[in-house]
Amino acid sequence: MTEHQEKWLKYILLGICTVLGICIGALFVHYQHGKDAEPKVMEYQDTTDAKVVGKELNVSQGTAKQITDKIYQAQQGETQPTVSYYIQAPDVRAGADQVAADIKSGKANIPAAAAEKTDRTLVTANEEKQKVDVYKINLNKCHKIKAGVMTAGDKTYYGVGYQQGKWEGMIYSRGKKINAGSITYTVAEW
Structure with a gap:
């Protein structure tokens, strides 16, 4: 040769290994997302407890705190619902279970806003009202694995x-050794 x-x-x-690694990572994320994306039925009073929400939704405590803050604002009437609809159920708790099951199975009676694919769905029975x-809930996905190609002059480098x-690091190679690297910080987002 x-x-x-x-x-x-x-x-x-190198290209085959990179593609294989990306495919394995994508399958793992798809499997994990499928489990987490199923609607979770919670007690109404627990929806503003960051520890319970974090455990139930499988998110970090910082993310759970942000979620519970937004839920509290909605419960206080600071934000209005996107959609309202009615179902028949023997009581509110059974209604919550039915709504979660309908969302999970994709029934046609669920409004588009409730059936929308998101990272997490939380369903709760408000017995008082x-x-x-x-x-x-759509989460801020702060961990990302990247792959790319860079050319400099007449040379091509493959990077991961x-x-x-906001921080990103890349290394570039033309073979067995690392030829270049970079670290960047995102200054602005929109």
């Missing part, structure tokens, strides 16, 4: 990187 063929074989193997609240929050 010539040196040129060995070089291309390395690139092909005789209603069921559905909270659709990791991003957490």
Whole structure:
């Protein structure tokens, strides 16, 4: 095998390994997201307790605190519901269970706003007001794995990187050794 063929074989193997790694990561995230995306029925008073919400929704305590703050604002009437609809149920708790089951199974009677795919769905029975609240939660995904290609002059480099929050690091290679690296910080987002 010539040196040129060995070089291309390395690139092909690096590309296959990168694609395989991305596919395995995507399958894991899809599996985990499927479990977490199912509607969770919680007691009304627990929806403003960050520890309970964090455990039930499988999120960090910081994220749980943000979620409970938004739920509290909604419960106080500071934000209005996106949609309201009615169902028949023997009591409010049974109604909450029915709404969660309908969302999970994708029944046609669920309004689009309640059926929307989100990272987490929380359903609770508000017995005082005789209603069921559905909270659709999209999380800030602060961990990201990246792959890319960079050219400099007549050379091509293959890169992999990791991003957490606003910080991102990338390393670039043309073969066995690391040829370049970068660290960036996101200054503005919109």
